[in-house]
Amino acid sequence: MSRPPASSLFNRMHAHPLFLAHSRKAVISVPFVWLLIFMLLPFFIILKISFAQMGIASFLPLSQFKEGILTLNLDLTHYQFIVQDQLYFRTYLNSLWCAALTTFWCLFIGYPFAYFMARAKATLQPALLMLVMLPFWTSYLLRVYAWKGLLMNGGLLARVLIYTHLDWILLKLRLIVEPGMFMNTQFALLIGMVYTYLPFMILPLYATLSKMDLRLLEAAADLGATPWVGFWKITVPLSKAGIIAGSMLVFIPCIGEYVIPELLGGPQSLMIGRVLWDEFFSNNDWPMASSVAVVVILLILLPLAIFNKYQAEASEVRR
Amino acid sequence: MSLRALLYRVLEKGFGKTWLGAGFVFLYLPIVVLVFYSFNASPLPVVWGGVSLRWYRQLVQDRDLLSGVWLSLQIALYAATGSVVLGALAAFTLVKYKRFWGRTLFTGMVNAPLVMPEVIIGLSLLLMLVSMQRVFGQRGMFTIWLGHVLLGMSYATVVIQARLQDLNPELEQAAADLGARPIQVFFLVTLPLILNALVSAFLLSFTLSLDDVVLAAFLNGPGSTTLPLVIFSRARLGMRPDINAAASVIIAVVTVMVVGGSYFVFRAERRRAAEIAAAQRA
Amino acid sequence: MTPVPSTNDTAFVQIRDLVKDFGAGSLAVNNVSLDIAQGEIFALLGPSGCGKTTLLRMVAGFETPTKGKILLDGVELDGLPPYLRPINMMFQSYALFPHLTVWDNVAFGLRREGMPHEPMAERVEQMLKLVQLQRYGRRKPHQLSGGQQQRVALARSLAKRPKLMLLDEPLAALDKKLREETQIELANIIRKVGVTCVMVTHDQEEAMTMANRLAVMSEGNILQVGTPTEVYETPATRFVADFIGNVNLMDGTVVVDERDFVEIDCGFCRHRVGHGITGTLGMPVTVALRPEKIHLVREQPAGQFNQVRGTVHDRAYFGSFTLYVLELPGGKRLKVSEANNERNRTDAPAEGQGAWATWPDTAQVVLTT
Numbered sequence: 001m002s003r004p005p006a007s008s009l010f011n012r013m014h015a016h017p018l019f020l021a022h023s024r025k026a027v028i029s030v031p032f033v034w035l036l037i038f039m040l041l042p043f044f045i046i047l048k049i050s051f052a053q054m055g056i057a058s059f060l061p062l063s064q065f066k067e068g069i070l071t072l073n074l075d076l077t078h079y080q081f082i083v084q085d086q087l088y089f090r091t092y093l094n095s096l097w098c099a100a101l102t103t104f105w106c107l108f109i110g111y112p113f114a115y116f117m118a119r120a121k122a123t124l125q126p127a128l129l130m131l132v133m134l135p136f137w138t139s140y141l142l143r144v145y146a147w148k149g150l151l152m153n154g155g156l157l158a159r160v161l162i163y164t165h166l167d168w169i170l171l172k173l174r175l176i177v178e179p180g181m182f183m184n185t186q187f188a189l190l191i192g193m194v195y196t197y198l199p200f201m202i203l204p205l206y207a208t209l210s211k212m213d214l215r216l217l218e219a220a221a222d223l224g225a226t227p228w229v230g231f232w233k234i235t236v237p238l239s240k241a242g243i244i245a246g247s248m249l250v251f252i253p254c255i256g257e258y259v260i261p262e263l264l265g266g267p268q269s270l271m272i273g274r275v276l277w278d279e280f281f282s283n284n285d286w287p288m289a290s291s292v293a294v295v296v297i298l299l300i301l302l303p304l305a306i307f308n309k310y311q312a313e314a315s316e317v318r319r
Numbered sequence: 320m321s322l323r324a325l326l327y328r329v330l331e332k333g334f335g336k337t338w339l340g341a342g343f344v345f346l347y348l349p350i351v352v353l354v355f356y357s358f359n360a361s362p363l364p365v366v367w368g369g370v371s372l373r374w375y376r377q378l379v380q381d382r383d384l385l386s387g388v389w390l391s392l393q394i395a396l397y398a399a400t401g402s403v404v405l406g407a408l409a410a411f412t413l414v415k416y417k418r419f420w421g422r423t424l425f426t427g428m429v430n431a432p433l434v435m436p437e438v439i440i441g442l443s444l445l446l447m448l449v450s451m452q453r454v455f456g457q458r459g460m461f462t463i464w465l466g467h468v469l470l471g472m473s474y475a476t477v478v479i480q481a482r483l484q485d486l487n488p489e490l491e492q493a494a495a496d497l498g499a500r501p502i503q504v505f506f507l508v509t510l511p512l513i514l515n516a517l518v519s520a521f522l523l524s525f526t527l528s529l530d531d532v533v534l535a536a537f538l539n540g541p542g543s544t545t546l547p548l549v550i551f552s553r554a555r556l557g558m559r560p561d562i563n564a565a566a567s568v569i570i571a572v573v574t575v576m577v578v579g580g581s582y583f584v585f586r587a588e589r590r591r592a593a594e595i596a597a598a599q600r601a
Numbered sequence: 602m603t604p605v606p607s608t609n610d611t612a613f614v615q616i617r618d619l620v621k622d623f624g625a626g627s628l629a630v631n632n633v634s635l636d637i638a639q640g641e642i643f644a645l646l647g648p649s650g651c652g653k654t655t656l657l658r659m660v661a662g663f664e665t666p667t668k669g670k671i672l673l674d675g676v677e678l679d680g681l682p683p684y685l686r687p688i689n690m691m692f693q694s695y696a697l698f699p700h701l702t703v704w705d706n707v708a709f710g711l712r713r714e715g716m717p718h719e720p721m722a723e724r725v726e727q728m729l730k731l732v733q734l735q736r737y738g739r740r741k742p743h744q745l746s747g748g749q750q751q752r753v754a755l756a757r758s759l760a761k762r763p764k765l766m767l768l769d770e771p772l773a774a775l776d777k778k779l780r781e782e783t784q785i786e787l788a789n790i791i792r793k794v795g796v797t798c799v800m801v802t803h804d805q806e807e808a809m810t811m812a813n814r815l816a817v818m819s820e821g822n823i824l825q826v827g828t829p830t831e832v833y834e835t836p837a838t839r840f841v842a843d844f845i846g847n848v849n850l851m852d853g854t855v856v857v858d859e860r861d862f863v864e865i866d867c868g869f870c871r872h873r874v875g876h877g878i879t880g881t882l883g884m885p886v887t888v889a890l891r892p893e894k895i896h897l898v899r900e901q902p903a904g905q906f907n908q909v910r911g912t913v914h915d916r917a918y919f920g921s922f923t924l925y926v927l928e929l930p931g932g933k934r935l936k937v938s939e940a941n942n943e944r945n946r947t948d949a950p951a952e953g954q955g956a957w958a959t960w961p962d963t964a965q966v967v968l969t970t
Contacts, residue, residue, distance in 0.1 A: 023501065028419055031409040031472070035428040038469050042443035045450055113342045116335035128339075130581040135346050138573050139530045141547050142566040145554045146349030149356060152557075156352060198346065227327050256436015259532050263554060273438045273533075280442060280537075290446065293439045304434055305427075492663055493696035495683040497761070498713035507709075511700045594744045 043297070050078055050291035078291035088292065091270040092299070098271065099254035102193040106201040106250050107243070109194070114205035114242075115235070118212070129206070136199040144192050144260050151182040151191070151264075158182050177266070184266035192264040193254060201246040208242025209235070256296070272296055350570060357563035374564035384565060387546035394460060394545065395528040398467035402524035403517055405468065406475025413476070414483040432473040441466060441537030448538070458540035466534040471524030478523060482516035612636035613797055614660075614765060619669035621655050621821075629655045631821035632669075637814075642791060642798045644808035647818035648844070653801045656818075657767055660799065661690050674764055684713070689758040690767040693774070695750050697742040703729070703753050704738035710761045728756040731790060748779055755787065759794055766791070768800035772807055784810045805845050809833065817841045833891075838970045842889040847924075849890045849935055858882045864906070865967070869929050873906035875962035880969065887968045892938035894964035897925065897956045899948065908959040911935060913950045925950065927958055 082088045117128050135143060150157040161167045162180055170176045175187035182188055212235065220230045236243075258273035265271065272292070279289040357375070361368025378384065409429050412419075419425075432440055444466050448455050455462065486509070494508045495501075510517075535545045550566075553559055614637035621630040630652045637643045645653040658664040660671055662683035671678045678686055689710065697706050707728050711721045729735045732752035742750055751771070758766055771787065772780045788811040791798050802808050808815045809829040816826045817840070825837040836842035839850060853867035858880065865872040865888055872888050880886065902908050911927035914934065920941070927935040937958055939949075950956040 024416060027408055028412045028416060028425075031405050031412060031429070032421070032425055034405060034472075035409075035425065038444065038447075038465060039428045039431060040424075042447035045447045046443045049446055109342060109345075112335075112338045116339050119331075119335065120339075126581070126585050130577065131343060132346070133581075134574060134577050135350070137526055137577050138350065138570055139547070139566075141530060141532055141550055141554070142353070142562075142569065143349055145550070145562065145566070146353040148554070148557070149352055149563075150349060195345070195349070198342075227324075227331070252434050253436070256438055258436075258438050259551070273436055276436075276438045276442060286446065289442060293442050296439060297435065300434060301431075487694060487696065489692045489694050489696035490698065492683070493690070493692055494698075494709070495663075496661060496688070496690045497710035497757070498684045499709075500684055503713065508698060591743060594741075598744050598746050598749070 046290040046293055049287050050294050051076065052287045078288050079295075081288070082291060082295055087270075088275070088295075091272050091275050092296070094270045095255045095272045098189070098193065098269070099251045101190060102197060102254050103201075103247050103251045105190070105194045106198050107247065110198055110201035110246065111205060111243070114202045114209055117202075117206050118209035125210070132199055132202055132206075136203075140196050141259060144196060144263055147188065147192050147195065147264060148183065151188050153181070153183070155182075177268070184264065186266065186269050189261055189265035189269045192260040193257065196260060197250040197254065200249040204245040204249065205239065205242040208239045208245075212238055252300075255300070353563055354567045354570065357560065357567040359560065359563075362560050374560045375568075377561055378564050378568070381561065381565075383544070383549055384546070384561075387544055387549040390460065390543060391529055391546040394464055394467060395525045397464055398471055398528040399521045399525040401464070401468040402471030402475045403479075403521050405472040406520055406524075407479050407513075407517065409472065409476040410479035410483055413480055429473055429476050432470050433477070437470070437531075437533040438537075440470065441534045444469065444534075445537045458538060459543040462538040462540065463535050463543060463545065466538045467524075467528040467531060470531070470534065471527055474523050474527065475520035478520040479513060479516050482513050486512060613639035613641075613674060614799070615672040616656075616660070617670050617672070619656065619659060619671065620667045621652070621659060621664060622667045628821050630659070630666075633818075633821075633823055635816060635823070635826065637797060637799060639797050640795050641813045642788065642800065642811055644812035644815035645799065645801045645818055646805055646808040646815050646844075647803065649803055650820075651818040652821040653818050654769060657690075657769060657799065657801045660765070661688055661767055662686050687761075687764040688767060689761055689763040689765075690769065691754050691758045691771055693770040695742075695754040695774070697750055697753055697757070699742050701741070702738065703734065703740050703742070703745070706742070706753055707757045707760050710757065714761065724760060728760050731759070731794070732756045747775055748783065751775065751783065755790065759790075759796065763796065766796045766798045768798065770802055771800060772802075772804070780807075787811065809845075817844060819844075835966055836889060836968070839887055839889070839968055842966065842968065847892050847936055847938065849892065849895075851888045851890065851933075853886060853888060855880055855882055855884045855886060862962070863967070869931050869933060870909035871906050872965055873962050874965045874967055878967050880967075884969070889966040889968055890960060890964055892924065892936040893922075893940070895935070895937045895958050895960045897927075897937055897939060897950055897958055899950075899956065901957050902959045907962055907964075908957055909935070910955060910957050913952050913954050913956060916950075916952050923949070925956075927956065 117125065117132075120128060149155055152158065158180070161170070161182065167176065167179050167182070170182075170187050171179055175190070176182060176185040216234055216238070217227075217230050220234055221227070225233065256273045257271060258277055261269050261271040261274050262277075265274075276289055276292055276296075279285050279292060358370050358372070359368055360371030360373065409425075413426065413429070416422075444462075445458075448458060448462055448465075455465075490508055490512070491504050494504045499507060530547060531545075532547045532551050535548050536551075539545065539548065550562055553562055614635075616633060616635040616637075619630055619633045620628060622628050633652075633656060635643075645656060647653050655664060659666050660678070662678070662681060666679075673687065698709065701709070704725060707725045708721060711724060716724070725738075726735070729738060732755055734749060734752055734756070737745065737749065737753075742753070745753065751774070755771075772783055775783060784807055800808075800811065812829065814826065814828050815832060817824045817832060819840050825832055825841045827835075832841060833845055836845065836848075842848045842850065851867045851870075851872075853865040853872065855863055855878075856866045856871075857864035858878075860877045862876065863874050863878055863880075865874065865886060867888065874888075878886075901910070909927075909929055911929040913925055914928040915924075915926035917924045922938050922940045925937040925939065927937055929935055935958055
């Protein structure tokens with residue numbers, strides 16, 4: 001047996017298991033450490049602060065060393081307050097409700113939209129896709145702001161709604177408080193939310209629907225199904241993945257929205273994002289804001305962790 | 320085709336066109352109205368005072384707005400770069416290394432910014448920066464950049480990860496088989512093939528950073544007011560013609576870029592498909 | 602007849618007691634030993650999941666053996682990463698770099714070696730000429746047809762003049778007609794270059810056409826090693842007999858055991874095999890009989906061995922030959938293949954008709970495993 005071919009030090013070094021192990025460590029640790037510092041650490045800090053009391057400019061320290069004795073100042077009043085005060089509970093519920101409504105309307109408008117896009121002439125589809133993506137790339141702040149102009153007194157949409165007497169229906173549904181006043185109402189908030197998140201619903205739906213094999217519908221027709229039946233029994237179930245993806249992309253960010261409720265919503269539109277902001281900026285009560293944040297995190301993360309675990313298990317079974 | 324089937328087709332097409340038309344009107348109406356009113360000579364949006372460019376002329380002298388633009392562009396550029404670098408590293412980690420200590424935690428942390436409300440991300444990051452003021456210094460451009468990279472990284476990871484998973488693993492193996500060392504494989508084969516995803520991730524993070532209101536509000540300091548913050552504070556007060564003009568300019572720029580970009584991508588894809596078809600026939 | 606692992610220390614490629622355990626219960630590669638001569642085209646043949654691809658990947662360096670060693674030209678490959686082995690592989694998906702031209706694809710390996718430009722360009726041109734794609738250098742992979750892409754992949758893996766070339770299901774992606782043409786072309790090019798070659802395939806026709814020798818694998822084990830003729834005419838096990846081509850397997854017992862012939866009773870027929878076997882009287886064995894060795898006649902042939910009567914149950918016309926399925930008393934079915942030597946044969950048995958199947962005493966193979 002002869003000796004291994006003469007290979008340079010460079011070669012040997014690269015082949016050495018320790019080098020490979022090091023480069024692997026570097027790739028993993030850079031983002032890992034970054035996330036630990038800027039994602040995990042802040043969480044623990046707001047957890048800590050939520051137990052503190054607000055001082056003059058900042059929060060009081062949790063632990064003090066007085067005369068050689070360590071004293072802890074854990075304040076659970078914020079959490080007590082959250083649990084006891086109706087406001088937070090109602091706000092969270094309202095946020096969920098608003099997000100659910102938005103998701104529903106996005107689905108209602110967006111599904112047929114994506115469906116007809118996918119069934120349009122093949123040469124037309126790239127242009128349609130671009131037209132849907134264009135608002136997505138334009139600043140959402142500006143687009144939401146634009147609705148102010150449409151809904152304020154004398155605005156285009158306001159005038160149309162009054163002229164067609166549709167505002168009475170909205171009044172009955174308690175979406176607006178006064179007839180003719182559409183700005184800063186639940187109605188304005190909903191329109192703004194649906195408007196902003198519609199592309200997020202359309203795009204995943206379009207992706208799923210355009211990939212559908214049309215021959216399945218032909219097979220169904222061949223077996224005696226009408227187009228209506230074909231739609232509900234075949235197209236819709238096959239697009240389930242798109243429906244779920246689109247709904248998640250709309251529902252979850254909607255819960256924590258701040259800008260749209262602030263610009264378009266009114267005093268009755270209680271959203272958790274606004275409450276947090278106000279606690280922090282207006283009331284200057286950091287520990288309070290922190291405790292609200294911790295509660296929201298737990299309420300979002302827990303169902304999400306369960307959802308993820310379910311997903312992971314499902315894919316394990318499939319394999 | 321039977322008469323009934325024909326009727327269905329006509330109805331479906333008619334309904335489809337109406338729905339699509341109405342949908343697009345809904346999507347574009349506010350934008351069109353905005354641009355329309357930016358040419359309104361009268362400062363009151365509900366009174367039409369004739370066509371005028373005065374608001375555009377005013378834009379050029381709007382110091383706050385222009386410095387906001389400059390700052391936002393800088394932050395967006397740096398944030399997008401940071402997001403793509405970190406996102407690529409995270410994507411690689413998730414795709415190539417199936418087993419390492421803390422993988423579940425890592426995945427959770429990477430995906431968390433996608434589901435957490437921005438208000439919470441902003442709040443927690445800010446409180447941490449305040450607690451560790453000695454380390455991170457005063458709040459300003461750097462701290463905004465930190466928040467934007469944190470958010471952008473999550474989106475970048477999703478985009479890059481998807482592309483990496485689609486990549487044929489035999490390509491990298493072939494490169495190694497032909498004598499390329501791991502670093503060479505990355506630069507010569509992997510990187511060119513994921514370039515599209517890297518560009519998409521860059522554009523996505525860039526736009527995210529440019530548009531962001533909430534994180535910037537929490538993390539900014541004196542003298543670092545971004546464009547969205549300028550617009551937001553003015554927008555809260557009501558409908559203002561100067562914002563309309565600024566908005567129109569921004570919309571025009573974005574439209575040109577999106578339309579131009581889409582067109583180029585579309586043409587390149589069409590050419591490629593034609594080449595593949597021609598090769599199959601040969 | 603089980604394969605005897607060779608301990609030839611001078612073989613070009615030596616695989617010794619190679620084991621791969623993925624921890625999934627059974628071993629993917631179970632103690633495999635092989636010798637491959639220089640310049641030989643060697644095929645690893647077997648159904649999917651038999652471990653042939655894992656074995657190939659261990660030689661290439663993409664998998665680490667759990668146990669055992671691999672030697673190439675006397676050098677142990679253990680621990681060497683793929684980019685340091687003088688081995689090149691042609692992948693099933695071709696793995697052509699989509700962002701590089703054909704020319705750059707072929708030149709890739711040479712550039713990694715640091716070859717100076719002049720000799721490198723010469724070598725690339727030489728390779729392209731070898732696969733007859735001289736005028737396609739500027740094209741990108743997506744501008745080529747499947748067959749052309751395969752040729753580029755071949756040129757690319759031969760460019761570095763490796764000591765050993767590995768082929769992973771090289772023809773799997775081609776349609777049938779193209780596959781037949783390419784098989785011969787590919788083998789010719791490889792022989793012309795003279796490179797030692799190990800190929801992996803599940804298509805026995807491919808292995809038999811292209812390889813000098815082949816190994817039949819199943820569930821991580823090598824069942825038989827030999828030339829295509831050896832493996833086809835004298836299979837070592839039931840699995841090998843069944844996997845390669847068509848075969849009739851008949852279980853029976855040895856009733857007469859002599860030095861130069863044996864008689865085996867299979868119930869519905871009695872075999873007389875014209876050679877002795879290592880075995881005992883009364884031993885249960887399986888007789889393997891290839892369909893083309895059997896001949897159908899109308900009248901009962903002379904003698905009482907190597908014949909059986911049945912009814913034609915099925916008849917499939919394949920153009921150059923006809924496959925009959927003969928239903929025997931007791932339900933057993935016999936496959937018979939008759940070449941269509943003459944046109945418009947009028948005495949060929951039709952479905953439902955009775956016929957006698959007969960075969961010579963040199964046609965059978967007696968198997969114990």
